[in-house]
Amino acid sequence: xxxxxxxxxxxxxxxxxxxxxxxxxxxxxxxxxxxxxxxxxxxxxxxxxxxxxxxxxxxxxxxxxxxxxxxxxxxxxxxxxxxxxxxxxxxxxxxxxxxxxxxxxxxxxxxxxxxxxxxxxxxxxxxxxxxxxxxxxxxxxxxxxxxxxxxxxxxxxxxxxxxxxxxxxxxxxxxxxxxxxxxxxxxxxxxxxxxxxxxxxxxxxxxxxxxxxxxxxxxxxxxxxxxxxxxxxxxxxxxxxxxxxxxxxxxxxxxxxxxxxxxxxxxxxxxxxxxxxxxxxxxxxxxxxxxxxxxxx
Amino acid sequence: xxxxxxxxxxxxxxxxxxxxxxxxxxxxxxxxxxxxxxxxxxxxxxxxxxxxxxxxxxxxxxxxxxxxxxxxxxxxxxxxxxxxxxxxxxxxxxxxxxxxxxxxxxxxxxxxxxxxxxxxxxxxxxxxxxxxxxxxxxxxxxxxxxxxxxxxxxxxxxxxxxxxxxxxxxxxxxxxxxxxxxxxxxxxxxxxxxxxxxxxxxxxxxxxxxxxxxxxxxxxxxxxxxxxxxxxxxxxxxxxxxxxxxxxxxxxxxxxxxxxxxxxxxxxxxxxxxxxxxxxxxxxxxxxxxxxxxxxxxxxxxxxxxxxxxxxxxxxxxxxxxxxxxxxxxxxxxxxxxxxxxxxxxxxxxxxxxxxxxxxxxxxxxxxxxxxxxxxxxxxxxxxxxxxxxxxxxxxxxxxxxxxx
Amino acid sequence: xxxxxxxxxxxxxxxxxxxxxxxxxxxxxxxxxxxxxxxxxxxxxxxxxxxxxxxxxxxxxxxxxxxxxxxxxxxxxxxxxxxxxxxxxxxxxxxxxxx
Numbered sequence: 001x002x003x004x005x006x007x008x009x010x011x012x013x014x015x016x017x018x019x020x021x022x023x024x025x026x027x028x029x030x031x032x033x034x035x036x037x038x039x040x041x042x043x044x045x046x047x048x049x050x051x052x053x054x055x056x057x058x059x060x061x062x063x064x065x066x067x068x069x070x071x072x073x074x075x076x077x078x079x080x081x082x083x084x085x086x087x088x089x090x091x092x093x094x095x096x097x098x099x100x101x102x103x104x105x106x107x108x109x110x111x112x113x114x115x116x117x118x119x120x121x122x123x124x125x126x127x128x129x130x131x132x133x134x135x136x137x138x139x140x141x142x143x144x145x146x147x148x149x150x151x152x153x154x155x156x157x158x159x160x161x162x163x164x165x166x167x168x169x170x171x172x173x174x175x176x177x178x179x180x181x182x183x184x185x186x187x188x189x190x191x192x193x194x195x196x197x198x199x200x201x202x203x204x205x206x207x208x209x210x211x212x213x214x215x216x217x218x219x220x221x222x223x224x225x226x227x228x229x230x231x232x233x234x235x236x237x238x239x240x241x242x243x244x245x246x247x248x249x250x251x252x253x254x255x256x257x258x259x260x261x262x263x264x265x266x267x268x269x270x271x272x273x274x275x276x277x278x279x280x281x282x283x284x285x286x287x288x289x290x291x292x293x294x295x296x297x
Numbered sequence: 298x299x300x301x302x303x304x305x306x307x308x309x310x311x312x313x314x315x316x317x318x319x320x321x322x323x324x325x326x327x328x329x330x331x332x333x334x335x336x337x338x339x340x341x342x343x344x345x346x347x348x349x350x351x352x353x354x355x356x357x358x359x360x361x362x363x364x365x366x367x368x369x370x371x372x373x374x375x376x377x378x379x380x381x382x383x384x385x386x387x388x389x390x391x392x393x394x395x396x397x398x399x400x401x402x403x404x405x406x407x408x409x410x411x412x413x414x415x416x417x418x419x420x421x422x423x424x425x426x427x428x429x430x431x432x433x434x435x436x437x438x439x440x441x442x443x444x445x446x447x448x449x450x451x452x453x454x455x456x457x458x459x460x461x462x463x464x465x466x467x468x469x470x471x472x473x474x475x476x477x478x479x480x481x482x483x484x485x486x487x488x489x490x491x492x493x494x495x496x497x498x499x500x501x502x503x504x505x506x507x508x509x510x511x512x513x514x515x516x517x518x519x520x521x522x523x524x525x526x527x528x529x530x531x532x533x534x535x536x537x538x539x540x541x542x543x544x545x546x547x548x549x550x551x552x553x554x555x556x557x558x559x560x561x562x563x564x565x566x567x568x569x570x571x572x573x574x575x576x577x578x579x580x581x582x583x584x585x586x587x588x589x590x591x592x593x594x595x596x597x598x599x600x601x602x603x604x605x606x607x608x609x610x611x612x613x614x615x616x617x618x619x620x621x622x623x624x625x626x627x628x629x630x631x632x633x634x635x636x637x638x639x640x641x642x643x644x645x646x647x648x649x650x651x652x653x654x655x656x657x658x659x660x661x662x663x664x665x666x667x668x669x670x671x672x673x674x675x676x677x678x679x680x681x682x683x684x685x686x687x688x689x690x691x692x693x694x695x696x697x698x699x700x701x702x
Numbered sequence: 703x704x705x706x707x708x709x710x711x712x713x714x715x716x717x718x719x720x721x722x723x724x725x726x727x728x729x730x731x732x733x734x735x736x737x738x739x740x741x742x743x744x745x746x747x748x749x750x751x752x753x754x755x756x757x758x759x760x761x762x763x764x765x766x767x768x769x770x771x772x773x774x775x776x777x778x779x780x781x782x783x784x785x786x787x788x789x790x791x792x793x794x795x796x797x798x799x800x801x
Contacts, residue, residue, distance in 0.1 A: 005755045006748050012760040016774035017720030020758065022728065023778035027758035040501050044369060051510060055721035057713040058516060058524035060506035065499040067372050068508040069365065070391050076362030080325065080369030080377075081499070083353035087324035087375045093501060111365070114358030184755055210778075218779030218792070221756045400712045459711055497714045506715040515705045519718035524708040533711055 003185040009035045018061035020053045023217030025207035025224060026127050027053065028181035033096075033125065034064060036191030041094040042085075044069050044077040046108065048100040049134045050127070072107045074099040075115035078122040086121075094195055095122035101142035102132045105162050116171035119199040123191075126164060126202070129209040137212045144232070145285065146278035147213075147270045156274055160285055168202040169238060175201040177237040177246075181208075182224030186247040190237060197239075206233040214269025223267065231258040231286045234293050243296040253294055261286050304480045310471035313441040313478050314380065314406045314464070315340030317448030319350045320486045321404070323378040327355040327366035331385040332418045333468040334408040338380055360385040364392035364405075371401040372507055373500075376452065376493045380406035382468060383424045384413055390428060393461075397432025397534060399508050400496060402455030402462075404448060405433075409580065409631075410468040411666040419667020420468040422580065423632040426608075426640045428463075432534050434541065435608040437579035438466040441476040443560050446552060449481070450560075453490050453548045458541040460534070467581040469667070481556050489555045538610050545607055563612035565604040566619060568594065572601030574679060575620060575656070578629040579605040579641060582663075582670065586629070589675035600679065605641060613648035620649065623656045627682055629675070629698070631664045638662075638695045657686055663698035674698055720774065725759070729777030731792040737767045739789035753781035753790060 001007060013034035020027045026049055042065045045051055051068060055061045069077035078097035085093055097115075099108050104126040112124060131149045132138040139149040141162040148156045165176050175197045179187040187205065194201040208223040210216065215223055227233040228248045235249040245253050252258060261283045265271035274282075308316070314337045318326070326345070328338035344350035353370075357363045360381050367377035381389060386407055396403050407425045411417040425435060436451060438444045444466050451462035466472065497505060515526045525533070546562035553559030567587045569575065574593065576586040583604035593600035603619050603626070605612075620626050630639025637643055642660035649655045659682045664670045678698060685693045737743045741750035743766055754764040758778060761771040770781070782790040 005751050008755070010764060014760050015717060015719045015721070016759050016761045016771060017722055017725045018759075019722040022758075022776035023780060024758045028756060031758075031760055039504075042373070042499050042501065054506055054509065055715070056516065057506075057509040057511040058518040058522075058708070058710070058715045059718045059721045060504075060509065060715040061717065061719075061721040062506070063504055063717050065501055065504040066506040067369055067499060068506070068510075069369065070361075070395055072361060073365035073392070076357060076359075076365035077369040079355055079357070079362070080327070080366035080371075081373055083325045083327070083355050083366060084370030084373035084375035084377070087351075087353045087370070088373065090373070110358060111362050114362060117358075118356065120355075181756075216779070217777075218783040220758070220778070221780055221784055398712070496711055504717055506717075507712065509713050509715050511713045518708070518716065522708050523703065523705050525705040525710060525713070529705045530711075530713060537711075 003189050005185070008185065008188060011035065013039055013063040015061045015063065018053055019055055020049065021211055023210045023220045025129065025181050025209060025220050026050065028184065028220070029127060029187060029205050029207055032184045032188045033191050034062070036188050036195065037064065037094055037096070039064055040092065041096050042067070042081050043096040043098050044074055044081060046074045046099050046103045047071045047134065048103050049129070050098055052134060071103060073111055074103055074108050075112040075124060078124065079115045079118070079120040082121050097122055097124045099126060100134070101126060101128040101130060102140040105141040105164050113171065116168060116173050116200040121199055123194050123201045123203060125205060127205045127207045129207045129212055131212055133209050133212040145282050146274040148272070149270070156278065165202065165204050172241070173200045173202055174198060175237070175239055177203050178233065178235055179203060179205045180224040180228055180233055180235065181205070182221045182228065183235065183247050186235060215267055219267065226259070226264040226267070229259045230261050230264040231290045232261060232264055234290065236293065245293060245297045253297060258286070258290060303482055305477050306480055307475050308441065308478050309336065309473055309475050310441045310444050310466050311336035311408065311473065312340055313445040314448060315344070316480060317445040318378045319344050320481065320483060321449050321452045321490060322376065323352055324375040325353045325355065325367065325370035325377040326379065327357050327363040328379050328381065329357055329360045329363050329385060331382045333410060333472045334380045334382040334385065337406055337408070360388040361392060364389045364396060367403050368392060368396050368399065368401055371403055371495070374493065374495045374498050377403050380408065382408045383410035386424045386428060387412065390431065393428055393431035393433060396461045400459040400534070402452070402459055402493065404451045404455060405461065405463045406448065407463050407465045408468045408472045409465055417666040420470055421631040421665045421667070422465070425463060425465045426632040429609055429640065432460070432538065433609065434460055434462040434538065436462065436464050436606060437608060438464060438471065439581055439584045439604060441471055442478045442558070444471065445478055446556070446558060446560065449486055449490060450548050450552055454541065454545055456493050457544050458537050459496050460537050460541060465580065470581045485555055489552065542610055542612060561604070561606055563607045564615045564619060565606055567602035569601035569603060569619060571599055573599040573624045574683065575601055575603050575623045575626040576629065576675060576679065577603040577605065577626055577641070577645065579608060582629055582631060585670065585672060586675055589672045589679070592672065592676050593679055598679070608641070611644050611648065616645060616648050617652040620656050621652065621654045625657045625659065625682060625686055627659050627661060627679055629661045629663050633662050659693050660695040661698050662695060668699060670698065724773055725776050726773045729775065729795055731777050731779065731794045732772060732798055733770055733775065733781050733790045734793045735768065735770070736789050739787045740767060741787050742766045742768070750786065752784045752786065756780050756784050
């Protein structure tokens, strides 16, 4: 049976009254990740918005065990959980490392590369809000070209983002998927599939961020949808190296075409005043990346 | 006495450390290569691959990750071990704070080596001394037997007070030098060191969140109990470390009863009963100082040695008592707190502030970056210091031994 | 009574609703439902539930009729924006009159 809004599990593991900003894309994603994990998991979380979501001692807003860890150490910390559980004979628990784009693309990439090369048995989730949102929206290596951040305040970022799933692909991990909270069933199914695999698994989730991207809180789901429909984000999975477009990206590929990138960025304050050159370059980059996906699909 | 039927091997300090970790039945090992530590974890990987030790050996890509693995392995209830030296220990610095702050009873073998820049792979104690304020207990071993024994003791101490322990020993001087070492029987070790019982365990059946953001002030939990603020958690760590001297002494005593050897607890002494002149140091240098003390005695001086086994917690009361009858204490530091003096020297002076009978304390910096220290240099330093006390009113500045500037 | 009585030796937290307090107090506008326009009510069977699906706070119940826990709803407005039948309207808290 296809997963849909009607048969997604009712039970919530994310408790109301937590500390995220209103309209948080990560919150939506986390609800479905936790549902897919069914509570039988331990998560390692570095400094990030997820730390804020989990709350402050002595109370937490999440119904699975969590260990807060040093910023660069997510994947190594997850490796430690795996090793400890294995040494104690507890192999039924899913271990998850869960970091933001800064914690993955930048400060955490060394530990992640090391763990993936070792094939450490956990699911690594990068939730990508495309800047250091928790510290006040500084540029990360996942910030797209032209976006203004606290550290690219005038000109906007002048480089393209780093394609993290491709870097993970180079590690030959057993499962890679991209996802977006605007498509919860797609995200849920990918988490369920990841759970059945062994070794390092990598899920990259694009999470729209109202305060960081500068759009109204009501538009989070719309922004994720537009990201996919313009090709700024593509939904796909790679099972043992075999690439497949999924969900909305697949239907766009089969029966339509991408919307112009301008439709997406005009709704976000971070792109306000983007230069014509940058906009053109961004569209060229999207087109070329999309052509690459179509070729592989 | 259990010691009668034990085996004795001629091994290096690094081999002694690996055997100590193996006999402690460590369950997770994570380490990254660095000289002169590497043979410790090479030895352990061999034990694991040969099936002699049932443990997960995680070949991490950095020291930061090595300690990260140990930290989280410990939070699910596994006994974890790592080893490093110098820049590797510095790279772990952030994680040293995490381990202590989370009160995880890890044991780390620190094979003492000089810090870069410039590169130098030889021995001094700057690496460990620079991490003294991270909330770890620090033990300095004086020979290879003490390395092995101290690692077993370290787990017992750590798992009693929930504070991580660094077992430090001098690179090359001990790490790569063979000595006879008595190997305890595994069943005696198992009796001495029970299974690790974590203070908190991560388990989906009772979800907890560890190391969360903690506010400056105490906060109520959902059932109305007042829980710590950040400062209360720091107080508890300090209380645990300051108060663990008794545990360290008791563990060493129990070790003696089980294995027929003990190491003095916090400090040890040599010919100190009637000593007027005390040579003080930590690690292998203190062993060497016993030879200098003998020579000084032969020359008519009442010399003795005060060996510092545990640097954190700093054994203030022991040191006050041990030095109360002496006129002069020479402290030989293999590291320096730049802009001040040797760390052991300044800590000793601080401890003696409340002593009724304060001896004169002279500080010497020596052996940095593997600079050889000769017994003759120690005895000559002692005689220079005695002359200074006799002939000079002013305080003697810290002297750099055999510095040819 | 000091904090020692909590018996923790490290920062170790337990789960609870409302970790950040009554987050409903953050709201500047509230979702008001016209159940007569809500698809599951009109069809009288489980359907649509996009408000439940997309709520970041998990404060909407997938029941007929749907229920929103206003104690914790932060008022982001996603439910109103995503509702295909226009059954949810965001009303400024200052203008809201209990009926």
